[in-house]
Amino acid sequence: MQNNNIISHSPEQLAQIGNFKAEVTLNSPGRVNLIGEHTDYNNGFVMPTAIDKSIIFYLKKNKSQTQCSVTSLNFQSTYEFDLSKPDETGEEWTRYITGVTEEIKKRGRSLSGFDCLMFSNLPMGAGISSSAALECGLAAGLNELFDLKLTPLEIVELSQKAEHNYVGTMCGIMDQFASVMSKENHVIQLDCESLDYKLVPFNIEPYALLLLNTNVSHSLSTSEYNVRRSECEQGVKLLQNWYPEVKALRDVKPEQLEAHKNDFDPVIYNRCSYVIEENQRVNEAAKALERNDLETFGKLMYGSHEGLQHKYEVSCKELDFLTDFSRNYDAILGCRMMGGGFGGCTINLIHQDFVEAYIALAKKAYYEAFNINLTAFKAMPADGGKVI
Numbered sequence: 001m002q003n004n005n006i007i008s009h010s011p012e013q014l015a016q017i018g019n020f021k022a023e024v025t026l027n028s029p030g031r032v033n034l035i036g037e038h039t040d041y042n043n044g045f046v047m048p049t050a051i052d053k054s055i056i057f058y059l060k061k062n063k064s065q066t067q068c069s070v071t072s073l074n075f076q077s078t079y080e081f082d083l084s085k086p087d088e089t090g091e092e093w094t095r096y097i098t099g100v101t102e103e104i105k106k107r108g109r110s111l112s113g114f115d116c117l118m119f120s121n122l123p124m125g126a127g128i129s130s131s132a133a134l135e136c137g138l139a140a141g142l143n144e145l146f147d148l149k150l151t152p153l154e155i156v157e158l159s160q161k162a163e164h165n166y167v168g169t170m171c172g173i174m175d176q177f178a179s180v181m182s183k184e185n186h187v188i189q190l191d192c193e194s195l196d197y198k199l200v201p202f203n204i205e206p207y208a209l210l211l212l213n214t215n216v217s218h219s220l221s222t223s224e225y226n227v228r229r230s231e232c233e234q235g236v237k238l239l240q241n242w243y244p245e246v247k248a249l250r251d252v253k254p255e256q257l258e259a260h261k262n263d264f265d266p267v268i269y270n271r272c273s274y275v276i277e278e279n280q281r282v283n284e285a286a287k288a289l290e291r292n293d294l295e296t297f298g299k300l301m302y303g304s305h306e307g308l309q310h311k312y313e314v315s316c317k318e319l320d321f322l323t324d325f326s327r328n329y330d331a332i333l334g335c336r337m338m339g340g341g342f343g344g345c346t347i348n349l350i351h352q353d354f355v356e357a358y359i360a361l362a363k364k365a366y367y368e369a370f371n372i373n374l375t376a377f378k379a380m381p382a383d384g385g386k387v388i
């Protein structure tokens, strides 16, 4: 199993960081989501938390008014840019950076030249939101460096906008919210309409959260994500013919959708049905967690996966394989794909005594089925982004 919470630098990287003399060092985490997938952009409910895997940012001002550089220590690659000439056409990772600096400027804050080193132990494309960690970490780091007086919620919102306007993924708010607002040993219960949230203590011993990374990331993820969002919007538009008060799928009762099933294109009906049911599952899961009823919680996780697989159609054969495989073991109470889909991780609610044995079994079976190495790590709820 990969080690948790260990950022190990090579001697060369340590020397690079030492010579850099950062003014601000900030830890920006990825996230898991226990349940509530594709509900955030439907104004619904989610249950994420930051985890102990993150990107560390080392930042300092330079003497220039507009020249900046951001170096990824993982890739030994540097992006140099001019704040006054935003480049919106570069490689994807550079567009997150342009997005953040431009969205900060749009909020009337002024930046000047800075240099940044970043180092990550957050696997990319694994559905644990390395993108939000990148956006929110840079935004929070610049906030500290230039004393911009952005609130945590402004950091969340501008980071989400950076992704919409400069990367092109029309994401909801869950990932950025979790990356910034989380608290160690807690999960967030977030209402994505009002942005009201509760930090709920999370102690599931003797169970644990295990992530199994399929190590596949199918290229459909961005395009299909935006398609799902617009399919939900089409569903809302149709429903407004009978229920003008409905603003988002979160406002729709199951019986309202059922009453008009025949008016719907079957695909749009399935998308709406999934979202409405998933919102109900999140609310039931919150109650189950309150009474420490992990068996019910686990069943809801399986229900979530089935909906994502059959009605929302954002799973893939590797994720389905791992979810089905988990059903063979009583020590696993629940499992589902996590995040946007089309690859990435499953999240497993598993008895901690079975973790190591299960990883070995799953690795073997997964390799036999797909010829791909599975990676595994426990997810520990951690604090949101902070200066270290």
Ligand code: GAF
Pocket: 036, 037, 038, 039, 040, 041, 129, 171, 172, 173, 174, 175, 339, 340, 341
């Ligand atoms: C991605 C998005 F960024 C989130 O906003 C959310 O919609 C998630 O997919 C699916 O629940 O991580």
